[in-house]
Amino acid sequence: MDIVQQHLLDSCRAAQHGEVPPPLPGRYDRDVMRGIRRRMRAWVTAHPPPLP
Secondary structure, eight states, X not given: OOHHHHHHHHHHHHHHHTXXXXXXXXXXXXXXXXXXXXXXXXXXXXXXXXXX
């Protein structure tokens, strides 16, 4: 089952239960990548490499 089929299944189940459908696949990918990049930069800043 690919991501589109899973999304359709989840949307159908949400409609049957009167719930809000899930967000579209990939909708928040950019925000997640920005958050990961921000955390990595903060970690590198807090842990500089040792000087020889």
